[in-house]
Amino acid sequence: xxxxxxxxxxxxxxxNFSETSLIVRCITANHGFISFLAKGLRKTQxxxxxxxxxxxxxxxxxxxxxxxxxxxDANLISENTIYTHPxxxxxxxxxxxxxxxLLIPPEEYGCYYDLVKTYLAYLEKVGKNSxxxxxxxxxxxxxxxxVDFDPLLCSHCHKTGEIVAALDQSSxxxxxxxxxxxxxxxxxxxxxxxxxxxxxxMPQIGNLLDQIKLSRSVAIEINALLSAWWESxxxxxLHLRSLGVLVQFY
Ligand SMILES: [Zn+2]
Numbered sequence: 001x002x003x004x005x006x007x008x009x010x011x012x013x014x015x016n017f018s019e020t021s022l023i024v025r026c027i028t029a030n031h032g033f034i035s036f037l038a039k040g041l042r043k044t045q046x047x048x049x050x051x052x053x054x055x056x057x058x059x060x061x062x063x064x065x066x067x068x069x070x071x072x073d074a075n076l077i078s079e080n081t082i083y084t085h086p087x088x089x090x091x092x093x094x095x096x097x098x099x100x101x102l103l104i105p106p107e108e109y110g111c112y113y114d115l116v117k118t119y120l121a122y123l124e125k126v127g128k129n130s131x132x133x134x135x136x137x138x139x140x141x142x143x144x145x146x147v148d149f150d151p152l153l154c155s156h157c158h159k160t161g162e163i164v165a166a167l168d169q170s171s172x173x174x175x176x177x178x179x180x181x182x183x184x185x186x187x188x189x190x191x192x193x194x195x196x197x198x199x200x201x202m203p204q205i206g207n208l209l210d211q212i213k214l215s216r217s218v219a220i221e222i223n224a225l226l227s228a229w230w231e232s233x234x235x236x237x238l239h240l241r242s243l244g245v246l247v248q249f250y
Contacts, residue, residue, distance in 0.1 A: 002061040009058045029113040038071035053082050080124045088123050090246040091130035095137045097240050129209045138226050147233040151199040163196040172232030195221045216250040
């Protein structure tokens with residue numbers, strides 16, 4: 001008999017595998033992202049239903065080598081209604097998709113899991129502008145992974161308190177207006193005043209969701225900024241499929 005594990009998990013994706021089985025992707029509190037095979041579950045009408053973004057306690061059999069866990073049973077821990085709201089759903093998926101790109105050390109699985117739980121709980125309450133909550137989540141992920149994104153700090157002259165004017169993509173530095181003159185223009189991502197205004201309000205963003213009128217071009221600009229910051233610090237291209245969906249709402 002294979003070893004059995006019990007863990008808390010948030011379901012990320014459910015895919016039909018055969019006539020009767022499912023492959024389920026989830027993020028867990030103690031094992032990071034894992035996938036498991038749930039035999040027979042597709043045919044189950046009224047027993048266990050695994051629904052995306054809900055939290056369960058899972059009992060699974062460990063894979064013998066690299067491979068899929070095998071589903072034993074599940075108990076629902078907490079529900080939400082994010083799946084009924086397409087914009088919020090896209091923001092939730094995007095945050096989780098972002099984490100899939102990170103190499104999370106096992107001792108930090110719990111931190112990221114809690115971050116996702118907090119994120120989903122917040123999204124549940126948000127009526128509109130959920131992309132702002134995604135950006136806040138994104139910035140928290142940067143901080144947790146040691147590449148703190150602080151748009152109030154110039155990486156060059158270390159001046160604080162004023163929103164930076166550009167990202168130097170070759171060095172991954174945020175630059176204030178005064179330092180732009182020294183920088184090569186070739187790799188600069190210059191920020192519009194509208195984007196800078198949003199960034200300046202990020203610390204209080206939870207209270208401003210109803211007041212901010214976000215255009216699609218600013219949404220695309222800030223997505224590009226955060227993606228470029230990621231790429232210059234993790235040296236890996238970042239293309240979030242669900243971000244393209246989310247931006248359609250603006
Ligand atoms: Zn500066």
